[in-house]
Amino acid sequence: MSKMDQTPSGERVHIAFFGRRNAGKSSLVNAFTGQELAVVSDVKGTTTDPVYKAMELLPMGPVMIVDTPGIDDEGALGEKRVRRTRQVLNMADLAIVVCDATLPMGRAEEELLELLRQRQIPHLLVRNKADLLLRIPDGDGAVYTSASTGLGIQELKDKVASMTLVEDPQRPLVSDLLSPGDVVVLVVPIDKAAPKGRLILPQQQTIRDILDAGASALVCRDSELTETLEKLVEPPRLVITDSQVFDKVSAVVPETVPLTSFSILMARHKGDLEVTVEGARALAKLRSGDKVLISEGCTHHRQCGDIGTQKLPQWIRRYTGVEPEFCFTSGRDFPEDLSGISLVIHCGGCMLTRRQMRYRHRICADQGVPITNYGIVISHIHGILERAVRPFPEI
Ligand code: SF4
Incomplete structure (x- = not known):
């Protein structure tokens, strides 16, 4: 494994490609990464789930390229894909909006650009299939590319690599x-x-x-x-x-x-330690039947063992003397609607980006649901929370 491949995904700049079906987005992603990353065909909507590829983009460094399904997908399955695409917005540090240079921009692109502006995500507009144009317009701020001829691909890479990320001061681990x-x-x-x-x-x-x-x-x-x-x-x-x-x-x-x-x-590095310490107070208010969401950043092979699924529920039952109802999420899934949830307990989130973790915090704050962290809860239950956060000057 090369050194570059070992940078954890949570520490990479996430660059997401968005666009309507058939804007040539997946071909462009392949040309950008120099690899067959996404399945490409002329059939609309070939990309069904976001596809991730780690690469090095100098001078920016290690990045994660994310190819997303079309923002104009239709039908029940299409809606699900569009929802997944919008979820990628919550982790994107930079966004590339791809549209067909031979067609006028539509509502789908306008809405997406507006969302990116609202969330202050730096973005670039790319007009793909530019080889089909008689003349390439200049001065409109877009990058003109052709995934099939390679036109503009290097210019796009250079522009993306030199884009300035929105500063989100991250505390070091220790x-x-x-x-x-x-x-x-x-x-x-x-x-x-x-x-x-x-x-x-x-x-x-x-x-x-x-x-x-x-x-x-x-x-x-x-x-x-x-x-x-x-x-x-x-x-x-x-x-x-x-x-x-x-x-x-x-x-x-x-x-x-x-x-x-x-x-x-990790709670300090990725999220907000003060909020998670405050969130632990909600344990004292739990009643039998209250719903507690335990959320982990890993999927299949849980790296943190059985803490979330088994030990935490046992310890919480014993400590509170009540029988809350536990539900679980893992990986990139996190509910946007927390109706009925009394408390969220999150792992350290080392596999998630800081933007993802902060977005989860924002969902909780907006809906008035306390959020805390594995280590905070465990130290609280054992009566050593005050000691466990004493090393941090901000607490
Ligand atoms: S802290 Fe969370 S994301 Fe990191 S290994 Fe543990 S369960 Fe996975």
């Missing part, structure tokens, strides 16, 4: 809390839920961020934590634990040593 030479102890339980032969993404990213700060990361299992701490000449600058063993680790680590969890670091 490096801003460290100084060169600091030692950080990471506690990683290796139980049957841990993936074989590797660490999960939040752990890998945290180690990398510690190294970027010029500090050292010392990784051990919870079973070796006591002896690891004893071997250190000085107490560590910080201990970061997997949330599942928060209570056990908190009992071992002296009160004077700052302690937090990977999940809380």
Whole structure:
């Protein structure tokens, strides 16, 4: 695997291609990426689900290209595709609106451009199939391309790569809390839920961020934590634990040593730590039958094991003494309508972009539904929330 391929999707700039069916969008995406990414045919609406492709676009760096179904798709299935396309808007950092150069722009494109302006997503208008024009107009701000002849493809790449992203200041995972030479102890339980032969993404990213700060990361299992701490000449600058063993680790680590969890670091990096801490208060108001949505950013092979699906529901039942109803979402799915939901508990979201995570926060805020995070809930339940957020100056 090349170095570039290893950049997690949640850390890539997402560039989404939108357009009506048969605007030549998928052919353009293939020409842009230099690969057969999307199925292309003359039949309208060949792209049925968004298609993702990671690539390097210099000087921007690692990006994720997203090809979307047509914005004018029809029928029941078509509506579903259009909904999926609109969901991509919630993760797009940049948008390319593709239309057929031989046809006038229609309402579909106008509406899409308006949505992009409202959401302040930087975008470019591309007029494709320009090889069919007798003369290429200039001065209208659009990029004229032809996926079949290659006309304008390099110009499009250059323009996209030099576009300015809307600044969304992202807090580092942990490096801003460290100084060169600091030692950080990471506690990683290796139980049957841990993936074989590797660490999960939040752990890998945290180690990398510690190294970027010029500090050292010392990784051990919870079973070796006591002896690891004893071997250190000085107490560590910080201990970061997997949330599942928060209570056990908190009992071992002296009160004077700052302690937090990977999940809380992620909540700070991707979303809004203050909001998620506030959201945990909703646990006290839960009644039997209230609906709690537990949401994870991974799909098939859950990287965070069974915390969300099994352990959290058990701990919440035991802590509150009531029987809430739990429902679950995973991957890119997240309901736009939260009617009937009393609380959302989200994982760290390491696979999601910050824009996606913040959009989920906005859905909750707009509908008055509290949102919190795995690590925050677990530390709250074990009575150590105050300690777990003490390392962060913003709290
Ligand atoms: S469940 Fe969430 S935090 Fe865990 S690996 Fe998946 S996206 Fe990342």
